Amino acid sequence: MTLRNKLNLDNAVELARAEERISKQRAIQLWQSDELKNFRAGTFETLAYIHKRLFEEIYYFAGQLRDENISKGHFRFASALYLAQAVLSVEKMPQESFEQIVAKYVEMNVAHPFREGNGRSMRLWLDDILRREIGRVVDWSRVDKNDYLQAMERSPINDSEIKALLAAALTDKINDREIFMKGLDASYFYENYYAYRSEELK
Template identity: 30%
Template sequence: MKYYPPSNHIYYENSDVPINKLEIKELEILTEIEKELLVRAYEKLHNELNENINFDEKYLCKVHETIFAPLYTWAGKYRTVNISKEIFTKLKNDNFLKNYEDTSKKSEFIDKLSFYICELNVLHPFNEGNGRTLRLFFDMIVTYNGYEYINYEEALENNEYINASIDCMIADCEKIKNIITKGLQKSTL
């Protein structure tokens, strides 16, 4: 389900299949390739995590590019609309959420994660792949802080995540917060 009407310039004529480097016009095949690319991106970015990474606007673009560069020329590039930098200024002021290893701060961490996920959902910065990119982006932040990847499985299966993302459009982050609260667990490693 798309949050915004598609930008026709990125799709093959009379379809909802994005124009891609492999010239694949079957959405099912493209979807399978995207799933594999997402798994590879998780592995790559997870292995690159270190204390020098800033979870900033540049990193968000890198996440998108890491997932989608093999398929799309616009991977890692924002849509051609104005994207606010204010959210990334706030994120920088929050030290890119790098100081939440202590479980006594888990509630505050969940509040911050919910806020930033909602704000970036509203920005909808990329033509396609925003949800996957944001989930990977925030999974790297939680991993950095010693947590497991957020478990979104149930929320994705029953469309709870989509409904929560839609609520973000009216500045209601409660559903996203509930998903994160259920899905955020400290790593046992």
């Protein structure tokens, strides 16, 4: 049930732990190096670069569009056949205001470009847009995880919940590393896998 990975791990919990540890180290480097300055905020190229930096030691598909169809809960993300077109139309969406930026984030989530790691790479991508366009970032420590996930599940139909949730957590502390790193927590991932594992052990 685990994705094929460069670490040759076949235990889901071990993979989740390694993934979180490595991607957080890479995110710190990304943050310290200022590499994103060389990329335009809000493009797919930037998102793909973030994804590659976080996951290239773990997954062969890091930074690359998925070629499988995937779903979560009851929601089926963009068809792999049309994914390249979908991400290009999302990147053309405007990003001048908070409202526009979150609408764009929601559409990129509907596309879900990668086989795994969309949530984490997209939260950094979102913060990069917010920081450069409106001088704010999300303080993810102030976003309740369950509320976030529910709002994201709802967002393809109605994005008002996710907008309200993120608006309430905006901060102007754009140079705080701890705040940047909070977006990298993979707690749902953990919870899901622990749940999965305990069923397996029954």
